[in-house]
Amino acid sequence: MFDNSYARLPNACYRDVMPTPVPQPELVVFNWPLAERLGIFREAQPADDDLADVFSGNRIPADAQPLAMAYAGHQFGHFVPALGDGRAILLGEVISRCMRRYDLQLKGAGPTPFSRRGDGRYALGPALREYLVSEAMHALGIPTTRALSLTLTGEPVRRHIQHPGAVLCRLAESHLRVGTFQYFAARNDLRTLQALVDYSIARLCPEIAFSDAPLLNFIRHVQTRQASLVAHWMGIGFIHGVMNTDNTSLSGETLDYGPCAFMDTFDPDTVFSSIDTIGRYSWHQQPVAAQWNLARWVEALLPLFDGNEQQRISQANVLIAEFSSTFTHNWHRQLAGKLGIADYHHGDEKLAQELLDLMAASEADFTDTFRSLADIAENAACSALPDELFANNGAWQHWRTRWLARLGQEVLPLPVIAERMRAVNPAIIPRNHVVESVIAAAEQDLNFMPFYQALKDLRHPWDAEAERRFDFSSVSAAGRDYRTFCGT
Ligand code: AMP
Numbered sequence: 001m002f003d004n005s006y007a008r009l010p011n012a013c014y015r016d017v018m019p020t021p022v023p024q025p026e027l028v029v030f031n032w033p034l035a036e037r038l039g040i041f042r043e044a045q046p047a048d049d050d051l052a053d054v055f056s057g058n059r060i061p062a063d064a065q066p067l068a069m070a071y072a073g074h075q076f077g078h079f080v081p082a083l084g085d086g087r088a089i090l091l092g093e094v095i096s097r098c099m100r101r102y103d104l105q106l107k108g109a110g111p112t113p114f115s116r117r118g119d120g121r122y123a124l125g126p127a128l129r130e131y132l133v134s135e136a137m138h139a140l141g142i143p144t145t146r147a148l149s150l151t152l153t154g155e156p157v158r159r160h161i162q163h164p165g166a167v168l169c170r171l172a173e174s175h176l177r178v179g180t181f182q183y184f185a186a187r188n189d190l191r192t193l194q195a196l197v198d199y200s201i202a203r204l205c206p207e208i209a210f211s212d213a214p215l216l217n218f219i220r221h222v223q224t225r226q227a228s229l230v231a232h233w234m235g236i237g238f239i240h241g242v243m244n245t246d247n248t249s250l251s252g253e254t255l256d257y258g259p260c261a262f263m264d265t266f267d268p269d270t271v272f273s274s275i276d277t278i279g280r281y282s283w284h285q286q287p288v289a290a291q292w293n294l295a296r297w298v299e300a301l302l303p304l305f306d307g308n309e310q311q312r313i314s315q316a317n318v319l320i321a322e323f324s325s326t327f328t329h330n331w332h333r334q335l336a337g338k339l340g341i342a343d344y345h346h347g348d349e350k351l352a353q354e355l356l357d358l359m360a361a362s363e364a365d366f367t368d369t370f371r372s373l374a375d376i377a378e379n380a381a382c383s384a385l386p387d388e389l390f391a392n393n394g395a396w397q398h399w400r401t402r403w404l405a406r407l408g409q410e411v412l413p414l415p416v417i418a419e420r421m422r423a424v425n426p427a428i429i430p431r432n433h434v435v436e437s438v439i440a441a442a443e444q445d446l447n448f449m450p451f452y453q454a455l456k457d458l459r460h461p462w463d464a465e466a467e468r469r470f471d472f473s474s475v476s477a478a479g480r481d482y483r484t485f486c487g488t
């Protein structure tokens with residue numbers, strides 16, 4: 001089932017480590033459609049107990065080579081030269097039916113040489129949050145690590161209080177991150193740094209290996225993926241919460257669902273994480289943070305550039321600056337889609353910004369506002385939600401008239417535009433109060449019914465019916481004071 005290309009990298013890239021067995025593995029959920037897509041089980045479908053044994057780390061598949069990856073990272077701007085997988089163990093890589101390679105990692109499978117004083121375990125609440133939100137992100141069409149399984153361990157995890165313990169099996173195109181490269185740059189180990197670059201190119205963008213300037217093209221490739229990712233996040237009101245360089249994935253997947261949350265009321269300065277007291281990773285700072293992280297990555301790669309020091313630095317600066325225009329392009333495309341505009345041009349930027357300003361001034365719900373616009377596009381007379389959402393009704397009416405006039409210049413008919421808008425403006429997102437109630441039922445009573453229901457509904461984010469079935473509506477007043485914590 002596994003191949004382990006990461007284990008063929010120089011030894012300093014990882015430490016061999018076995019998961020620590022758990023007393024009572026019990027499967028909570030297994031992502032069968034994902035397993036099917038990967039073709040993990042080519043023969044008979046295993047029983048739940050066998051799955052629980054394997055995906056809790058109690059039984060290691062014969063061809064797995066469990067390891068913890070080494071990485072460093074800038075955490076809230078401060079460099080930590082040795083972080084590494086302290087509570088995650090890479091079992092190996094599976095090769096899917098269409099020959100793509102994916103990491104399978106057990107999160108919460110016990111201590112590793114990188115655990116420092118941590119226990120290497122994962123509490124049920126944050127594990128459920130990661131499962132639910134990452135699968136919701138996938139359904140929303142946003143690149144993300146996926147959740148393959150969640151298993152109870154039968155062993156409590158002590159944080160402030162005791163919680164049930166869980167192991168999450170996470171799937172990623174790769175777990176390579178900016179911090180992986182920083183680890184070797186900080187040690188001046190250029191041989192391993194080069195090996196990592198070659199490995200990453202072969203794994204993430206093999207065509208680039210044959211280009212004239214592989215390193216520069218690789219950097220552009222990663223920057224483009226990051227720019228697209230962050231624009232996607234912002235387009236659905238997602239706030240990652242802990243955009244440290246150790247959580248910045250080279251594959252452009254959303255990585256690490258610690259203190260993440262979705263914004264209800266629109267406020268560009270929104271942060272949820274209790275430790276982000278200066279708003280470093282607020283909604284609108286996310287592109288700035290991503291560019292900063294990529295600058296640290298390019299800095300780490302600098303010794304591998306051609307030319308003298310001056311030439312290397314000026315080339316690096318050009319590359320880093322390119323992120324701004326790539327992001328802006330992606331963000332404009334997001335906004336255009338959300339507003340039903342196919343061919344976004346200069347004046348549209350102002351139109352979009354005015355709507356965002358109106359939403360902020362009126363404390364309008366981000367998701368509901370955009371979702372409702374499709375109804376108006378379809379039926380201009382419709383007095384849908386936004387009329388109530390906007391405090392300054394005159395300003396809203398004025399904006400709405402100009403926007404409808406703009407849609408009138410589009411080639412497509414309004415009903416088609418409305419359908420396209422509904423396909424990018426979700427009806428349901430993992431609202432914070434839903435995630436919290438799912439976690440509370442599971443942690444307090446081991447009742448997973450709300451989790452299963454929410455998971456099912458979140459797989460259909462464009463379906464307004466689901467919104468009515470399960471309470472995915474906004475709760476703006478409580479939403480604003482919502483706080484998240486770096487879940488361990
Ligand atoms: P994170 O906040 O998840 O990005 O983790 C930052 C660093 O802390 C990584 O090196 C993690 O592996 C490590 N870490 C987080 N939680 C634990 C834990 N419970 N036990 C050991 N290491 C941990």
Ligand code: MG
Pocket residue numbers: 246247256
């Ligand atoms: Mg992390």
